[in-house]
Amino acid sequence: MTSINARSDSPRIARSISLAVALFAGASAALAPASVCAQTAPQPTAADDLQSARALSRAFQRVAKQVEPAVVHITAIRRVPEMESNGFFSRPTGRTINQPAGFGSGVLVDSSGIILTNNHVVEVGDSHKAKLTDGREFDAVVVGRDPLTDLAVVRIKNPPPNEVFPTAMMGDSDSVEVGDWVIAIGSPFGFANTVTTGIVSAKSRSGVALPGASRDMYQDFIQTDAAINPGNSGGPLLDLEGRVVGINSAIATRAGGSEGIGFAIPAQIARGVMESILKSGRVVRGWVGVEFEELTSARMKQIGLTSEGGVLVSRVMENTPAAEAGIKEGDIVTRYNGRPMSRFSTLRAAIGVTPPGTKSTFEILRDGKIKSVNVLIADWSANEAQSLGGIYSDRFGGIVRTLDPEIRRMLGRGFGGIQGVIVQKLDPAGPASSDFDEGDVIVAIGEQPVRTAEEFRAILEKADLSQGVRMSVIRNRMRGAIDFPAK
Template identity: 50%
Template sequence: MHRTGVVRGVLVAGIALGLTGIGALAIHSSGGLGVSGPGAVSTERGAEKPAWGVEHSPSASEPEAEADIAVARSLSRAFQRVARRVEPSVVHIESFRRVPEYERQSPFRVRPTGRFRLERSQIGSGAIVDPSGLIVTNNHVVQGADAWNVRLSDGREFKGELVGRDPLTDVAVLRVPGASLPALAFADSDRVDVGEFVVAVGSPFGFANTVTTGIVSAKGRSDVPLPGMDENAYQDFLQTDAAINPGNSGGPLVDLDGRIVGVNTAIASRAGGSEGIGFAVPANMARAVIDSLVKQGAVVRGWMGVSLEDLTAPIADSLGLAPGSGVLVSGVTADSPAATAGLRERDVVVRYEGRPMRARSTLRAAIALTPPGTKVRVSIVRDGTPRDVVVELADHAEITGVYRLTDVGLVLRNLTAEDARRLGYRNLEGVLVVGVERGGTAERAGLAVGDIITQAAGAPVANARTFSRLVREGDLASGVPLGVVRGEERGRIDLKR
């Protein structure tokens, strides 16, 4: 993707704008155009008028002009209908984190009081997607926070409950108490065309229920360098020129029927505001993540065991295919589901479960968001001949041994005997910390990359799944005690929200 400027996550309090209010935004009243000096001429009444002004009397109304105006008014009415339909389902979200309070004992000494206060850390947007109160937003709007305030368009406010979040797609789900709340439906984002009109709704700079319009500028955007996003993130963005600004994060991008086609996530900008390049998580990806978070509390990803490449012109020419008509299989892992199903290197995947595949990012995300154990139909072209294969996907976490515990901000890997020997330990069981989310519960507790967790809540930790279960069953409000090995030291860390 050709990019200019810097791509920024649309974080209201974290895009180098420092927005805890809106005092940094200068608003000017729109007055008339005043011109004076050498470049102006005087009228008979003494007023000055621009030298470039040309007077002409309007001609008689032309049928073509009337028809154009009618079309414009019709489009305007379409946008108005969308705004009326969507606005009641768009919410304003404030995220808060617990900050310890201190008291000063002397000019050079302070001590914690044991009390905490809530400090606003982010603001963003969201969309109600189920009448029971489920709200989709961005992970970066809610991560690192301990409490969430959700305000509806009618002024009602609720305390939000975090259902789950997925840093690898930047999607999160909150829940508020309610019944028969106005919910938006999802469109099939695979069927959205470049050039199609879209409408973005959200709270840019804190101004709730702001509506902007534009078109889908491109599909399948990837390799967008978002601050703080994992290098293994799944990106398959819709690109739009609808104005998206800090505070729009998590708000819906909808079609003219008012259906969600994407979740607004990021912008490419030199100055930090909209410059006509915005990115949204496509609806199909968001919906799959929501389903997994609601049903399982986490995203359980499928794994096929293939390396993929975009079908560029040189590769496509060598295979007798059109560029972008599929995705090249550049490698197959031995004994993987793909190998078992008979996929080979230089196969070209053209459809996945009936969905056309034209970009590596789209296929990679589709595989990852399919639950393990699912048998999927993959349509390929091999040596110019189309054929179908059926692949039963494996569990990505079990294959890689890497588990993400987003509720506490930890990335863990099962400690193998080889890991233990390499680190200088013998007969040690546990899980190795390979990632700690900034601002998350684990970081605040003091866990660090390289730590080995051997116990949780007094029970031995044999693997990451055991650890996850023990933490879920424990009381994070009071603290879950962990047995931790760090270098040559052993100690206890309380994992506490």
């Protein structure tokens, strides 16, 4: 596939370059003495075009050889009931069997066996396999996943002693420009080590309708016309230096295959999510307490903004990091930690992957002047819990609130004398997400009654979860029990 792209696109690029050189030479001649003007610029030959095409082809080959060994094929496996048939009917045997539930790609980013991939590649499996280009296949364990960015971190389980896995280097997605050549490597339709090429078609794409995606999903995609097909998900998008500038995630298609519109998660986001998962087992998101809006082109022209643009501060919440730092409604954020910010989606993602406790610099435009404001990034989950009147439990993976009079009134008749906590919000990839629903009321953990949110968190912190605990739950006014965590 690479050679086809090189043959079809490279001569065109080479001719464009030659034309630019010729135009520059012509402009210089116009300013020179008459004797110089009489000289004509040398015309590019077919041999020149072929030489340029071969140079580009060699660049593609170099990246493919360099990075292919670090790209893995991931299989998600699901345990399903074994069925037996007597020729007419099927019935469960009481045993389970393993069946492939999905396929995708991933890229090794650490020689110890750390793999970066998509959440949707691994979320469908109870267990996982990672196959290397040398044919070796390993069991793999999900370290953590983040549905809000569609990213996951996987680790090769029980690698051979002293094994040093090949890796790909993470690059700088901010340095990528529209029109740059990029290379995608993955396993589309199960065909391992498939290399395709294209260009960056656009940056900071948002509003992409993805099946099953949360409306809160962080979208700040790199758009590319490099062929991305089912199975490419989780594989790297690379620059001509072989550095990972994105993680391939989705395609826009009517027929189910590549139609020249693919989307990759920028490396800047992927790096932040990966570092948070490796440190905490989950993504700890940054938060400043501000609501933003996109700036219209008319508004940008009115205030004299450059083409870099900015993002409008539409609301600053009280007693938040942004308010304490002096950010005001109507400010326009032009840079965040030195990075230009022209889209709301880019700024939201950048703040979200900044570790809480970090002091970040916002460059804002106010009254026609640029001002730098330092803001201490807070923990999104803790502040979200506070705004909901609850507390966040890491072990549970969500926000719970004590059944106070306000909540009892909301729940209606029958809850007047009940003590417990209500589940207000669940992490999409948290331990409780598979079996609990928002709105569930938890009244006991094991044999211990739960009276307050603080008590719920304290009991769960001390509980031995290796064998799981049974929680007494009220859902839709019916009592039941849920084993936690799910087996």
